[in-house]
Amino acid sequence: MSVIITTMHRRRKLSGVADEELMLLVARRDHGAFAVLYDRHGAAAYSLAHRILGDRQRAEDVVQETFLSIWRSQSSYDPGRGSVRNWLLAALRNRAIDAIRREAARPAPARGVDPSEVLADQPSGADTDATVIHRETSRTLRGILGGLPEEQSQVIELAYFGGFTHTEMAEMLGAPVGTVKGRMRLGLEKIRAAMAELQS
Amino acid sequence: MTQRHDHDRWRDDLAAYALDALPDTERSAVESHLAGCDECRAYLRWLRPAEAVVATSVEQLKPPRGLRRAVLANARKVDREEPLPSRARAGPRWFLARPTVAAALAVTIAAALIGGYVLRGSGPSTETVSAQATAAAPSGLEAHLVREGDSGTLELTGLPLPKRGRVYEAWVRRGENISPSTVFVPDRTGAAAVALPDQLDDADEVMVTREPAGGSEAPTTAPMLHLPFRQS
Numbered sequence: 001m002s003v004i005i006t007t008m009h010r011r012r013k014l015s016g017v018a019d020e021e022l023m024l025l026v027a028r029r030d031h032g033a034f035a036v037l038y039d040r041h042g043a044a045a046y047s048l049a050h051r052i053l054g055d056r057q058r059a060e061d062v063v064q065e066t067f068l069s070i071w072r073s074q075s076s077y078d079p080g081r082g083s084v085r086n087w088l089l090a091a092l093r094n095r096a097i098d099a100i101r102r103e104a105a106r107p108a109p110a111r112g113v114d115p116s117e118v119l120a121d122q123p124s125g126a127d128t129d130a131t132v133i134h135r136e137t138s139r140t141l142r143g144i145l146g147g148l149p150e151e152q153s154q155v156i157e158l159a160y161f162g163g164f165t166h167t168e169m170a171e172m173l174g175a176p177v178g179t180v181k182g183r184m185r186l187g188l189e190k191i192r193a194a195m196a197e198l199q200s
Numbered sequence: 201m202t203q204r205h206d207h208d209r210w211r212d213d214l215a216a217y218a219l220d221a222l223p224d225t226e227r228s229a230v231e232s233h234l235a236g237c238d239e240c241r242a243y244l245r246w247l248r249p250a251e252a253v254v255a256t257s258v259e260q261l262k263p264p265r266g267l268r269r270a271v272l273a274n275a276r277k278v279d280r281e282e283p284l285p286s287r288a289r290a291g292p293r294w295f296l297a298r299p300t301v302a303a304a305l306a307v308t309i310a311a312a313l314i315g316g317y318v319l320r321g322s323g324p325s326t327e328t329v330s331a332q333a334t335a336a337a338p339s340g341l342e343a344h345l346v347r348e349g350d351s352g353t354l355e356l357t358g359l360p361l362p363k364r365g366r367v368y369e370a371w372v373r374r375g376e377n378i379s380p381s382t383v384f385v386p387d388r389t390g391a392a393a394v395a396l397p398d399q400l401d402d403a404d405e406v407m408v409t410r411e412p413a414g415g416s417e418a419p420t421t422a423p424m425l426h427l428p429f430r431q432s
Contacts, residue, residue, distance in 0.1 A: 029275070029279060031272070031275060031276070031351060031395075034272065034275055035268075035272055038268055038271050038272070039268075042263055042267065042268060042271070043260060043261065043262060043263055044255075044256060044260065046261060046263035046264075046267065047258050047259060047260045047261045048255055048256075048258055050258075050261060051258040051259070056264065060263075060264060060267050060270070063263070063267060063271070064267070064270055064271055064274060067271045067274070067275075068271075068274045068275070068278065071274070071275045071278055072278055072282065082248055082249070082252070083252075085252075085256075086248070086249070086251075086252040086255070089252070089255040089256070090251070090255070093220075093255060094220070097220070138256065138257055138258060138259055138260045141253050141256050141257035142257045142258075144253055144257070145253065145254060145257050155221075156219060156254060157254075159216070159219040159220065159221035160219050160220075160251070160254045160255070161254075163220070164221065165221050165222060165223050166216050166221045166222065166223075167223060169221070178212070181212040181213065181215065181216050182212055184212075184215040184216055184219055184221065185211055185212050185214075185215035185216075187215075188215050188218060188219070188247050188250040188251070189215075189247075189250075191250035191253050191254075192246065192247065192249065192250045195249060195250070195253065
């Protein structure tokens with residue numbers, strides 16, 4: 001039965017509620033607040049899951065698991081750890097990476113493997129025919145990441161989207177562990193500097 | 201000088217930590233150090249937003265249509281299978297005037313047709329409330345409300361599509377106070393399932409009226425359905 005349901009009045013009220021307050025309502029299992037939370041962050045969560053897993057079905061599964069965990073209050077939001085969106089995306093990223101790490105089929109990193117090919121196995125969202133939204137925002141942020149020297153963006157992307165440890169990356173890149181860690185640090189610090197420039 | 205050098209050394213590890221790129225043993229060492237080092241905690245806090253940039257730099261996609269429905273259905277399923285203790289649900293009153301939440305009802309009430317009766321029995325905390333049609337109701341309309349705690353789903357059949365510029369609207373009445381709940385239209389078969397989330401505790405009844413598109417803040421037409429929770 002196709003149904004058109006609009007909880008319009010309450011949604012109007014909830015739409016003005018800050019994320020942090022929504023989380024308090026969600027902790028009390030307020031379905032309306034939960035729906036608004038999904039509407040605000042579901043697309044970002046799905047996009048990140050798809051980027052990491054490269055597969056629509058697995059991305060959907062991880063998004064469902066993440067929101068379910070929030071609903072069960074197994075994942076408690078701590079305002080001291082940043083915005084709700086960042087916290088939610090970090091929780092989702094951890095689940096997605098856990099899923100990758102559980103897969104027996106994941107090849108062991110080997111010296112000489114082209115890191116760009118490792119991540120190319122996880123197609124970017126641009127490869128899908130889904131409707132693209134928030135293009136400008138994500139393009140700006142990609143611009144920050146793309147503005148880094150390649151060796152820095154490479155290790156950041158391998159770590160964040162690929163779930164590789166620094167030792168795995170060192171093996172893959174044939175570089176000392178200290179060098180890999182240093183590149184991650186320099187890359188993240190440059191992103192922070194670029195963010196400050198954008199805000200000024 | 202040595203301390204300065206130590207912090208610099210830790211910063212490489214903190215960057216790897218922020219990106220979750222440390223093996224377990226090194227992660228534990230970093231966390232132990234963080235527990236006693238204000239400067240490194242501050243540096244990690246400063247670094248965190250960079251990680252968020254990486255997370256949100258991906259191409260933004262529109263999620264599959266069914267994903268939202270699945271996420272919200274999962275929540276309803278959890279409520280049925282793992283009800284939250286009533287104490288945990290009672291929190292500070294919000295400016296949304298959300299009603300306080302009572303313990304879940306420990307009754308099962310069987311389905312009923314238009315005419316208005318309620319059958320009670322033992323079982324899970326669900327209740328099916330029949331509808332009382334008024335003269336304003338279209339012929340052939342049948343409705344009942346499946347209530348679970350302070351939420352419910354109003355299920356209707358035989359409901360004609362509203363005229364252009366009109367919708368149906370559900371209301372929750374508590375004594376003299378009538379609150380807008382949900383605006384809806386049926387599908388082409390005349391059926392609708394209308395969510396009434398987190399609104400039914402302490403309610404006397406749910407009502408349905410015809411309203412202008414977009415809904416109203418207060419009923420502008422006479423109710424065509426009443427779904428009373430308490431029999432007078």
